[in-house]
Amino acid sequence: MNCTRKRLVLAGGGHAHLSVLRALARQRPDIDAVMITPSTHQTYSGMLPGWMAGHYSMAECQIDLRPLAQAANAEMILDQVTGVNADLQRVTLANGTQLDYDMLSVDVGGETNLSWLETLGKRLLPVKPLGGFVQRWQGIVADAKKQNNFSLIVVGGGAAGVEIALAAQHVIEEQASLATVALIASERGLLPGHAAGVSNRVRYLLKQRGIALHEAQAVGAEDGILLGNGRHLYADTVVAATGSTPPRWLQTSHLALDEHGYISVDSAHRSISHPNVFAAGDVCARTDILMARSGVHAVFAGPVVAHNLIASITGGKFISYRPRKRSLYLMATGPKHAIASWGSFSATGHWVWRWKNQIDRRFMNKHKSGDSRYD
Numbered sequence: 001m002n003c004t005r006k007r008l009v010l011a012g013g014g015h016a017h018l019s020v021l022r023a024l025a026r027q028r029p030d031i032d033a034v035m036i037t038p039s040t041h042q043t044y045s046g047m048l049p050g051w052m053a054g055h056y057s058m059a060e061c062q063i064d065l066r067p068l069a070q071a072a073n074a075e076m077i078l079d080q081v082t083g084v085n086a087d088l089q090r091v092t093l094a095n096g097t098q099l100d101y102d103m104l105s106v107d108v109g110g111e112t113n114l115s116w117l118e119t120l121g122k123r124l125l126p127v128k129p130l131g132g133f134v135q136r137w138q139g140i141v142a143d144a145k146k147q148n149n150f151s152l153i154v155v156g157g158g159a160a161g162v163e164i165a166l167a168a169q170h171v172i173e174e175q176a177s178l179a180t181v182a183l184i185a186s187e188r189g190l191l192p193g194h195a196a197g198v199s200n201r202v203r204y205l206l207k208q209r210g211i212a213l214h215e216a217q218a219v220g221a222e223d224g225i226l227l228g229n230g231r232h233l234y235a236d237t238v239v240a241a242t243g244s245t246p247p248r249w250l251q252t253s254h255l256a257l258d259e260h261g262y263i264s265v266d267s268a269h270r271s272i273s274h275p276n277v278f279a280a281g282d283v284c285a286r287t288d289i290l291m292a293r294s295g296v297h298a299v300f301a302g303p304v305v306a307h308n309l310i311a312s313i314t315g316g317k318f319i320s321y322r323p324r325k326r327s328l329y330l331m332a333t334g335p336k337h338a339i340a341s342w343g344s345f346s347a348t349g350h351w352v353w354r355w356k357n358q359i360d361r362r363f364m365n366k367h368k369s370g371d372s373r374y375d
């Protein structure tokens with residue numbers, strides 16, 4: 001490394017950092033870039049339910065970060081960030097190494113919120129980190145096939161919980177297993193933030209597929225779930241799709257955080273306390289607007305963060321990420337069928353799946369092929 005050059009550390013290889021790597025490859029700013037990622041591959045969550053349902057191979061759902069990092073001339077360190085000291089401009093890795101930076105960009109996503117469920121021990125399967133979920137899922141399907149009356153419960157009434165419950169039921173039915181699947185949404189109900197038309201379509205589908213829906217607070221017990229209404233549900237496996245919490249190590253980072261512990265950023269996705277730190281995706285919270293934590297925003301904020309990081313190096317002007325008022329969500333429902341949700345609009349059918357498949361594959365091709373037509 002040239003000692004006079006500045007160092008940019010990219011923590012995590014999430015959705016936004018895919019755009020950052022591509023921008024570094026195109027513009028080659030005068031900086032030493034280092035990406036810290038626990039895995040050489042980024043698994044695309046939008047295609048995970050399709051993988052569970054058997055429509056995609058895992059290779060189709062993963063982006064190899066190595067060619068992107070190579071094209072960006074970024075060193076890749078296979079490890080996890082376990083601490084940041086933003087005052088000292090230093091990150092600490094799981095192997096104990098400390099790395100000083102001039103600029104830091106954080107896109108490590110969130111962790112699954114497991115509060116209330118930890119008592120479940122080995123029965124608990126958090127959906128994130130995705131790597132852990134992917135490793136265990138096939139074993140669970142095999143158990144469901146072998147064991148009589150296998151019971152799978154998905155906790156989480158958001159889009160991810162719905163997609164996982166429907167994909168699980170589909171694969172279990174295809175394997176002619178006698179397993180049952182249930183979905184637990186909290187008292188906040190099914191699909192909060194989506195129009196009533198969307199949740200009605202999902203309720204109808206759940207009923208049609210024999211997936212019991214419970215709308216009550218779930219608490220983990222040794223052998224299943226206790227509901228807020230006093231009912232006990234036995235479970236062999238409980239999948240937690242309970243939304244994300246920020247990494248705990250942010251607490252000691254000296255970065256300004258919101259009341260939940262996410263990195264507070266402005267419209268340029270720059271930390272409001274440390275101007276040399278940027279953050280995008282599920283790990284950050286905008287101070288100027290309310291923005292849902294979703295892959296859509298992580299993806300669309302990516303080019304903005306890329307632009308602003310390079311502007312910080314070259315002295316250019318910053319730009320803002322202005323999310324659209326409504327985001328399009330396409331939820332896979334098991335077979336090659338999906339539900340679309342966009343504001344008050346909803347639709348369902350095999351054509352929605354084909355639409356989703358086309359969008360997801362386009363996203364993957366963009367980052368797999370390095371095709372500049374997409375920039």
Ligand SMILES: Cc1cc2nc3c(=O)[nH]c(=O)nc-3n(C[C@H](O)[C@H](O)[C@H](O)COP(=O)(O)OP(=O)(O)OC[C@H]3O[C@@H](n4cnc5c(N)ncnc54)[C@H](O)[C@@H]3O)c2cc1C
Binds near residue numbers: 012041
């Ligand atoms: C089943 C499922 C389906 C979903 N479908 C959709 C959808 O259709 N549309 C949508 O908008 N959203 C969807 N979401 C939500 C979406 O996955 C997240 O909002 C999105 O992944 C956030 O992107 P991100 O870049 O913040 O983080 P991530 O995509 O989680 O990427 C973070 C990366 O950082 C790495 N990392 C984590 N910790 C560290 C660390 N300490 N150090 C270094 N690296 C680290 C991780 O390995 C990962 O590669 C879905 C979620 C799930 C679970």
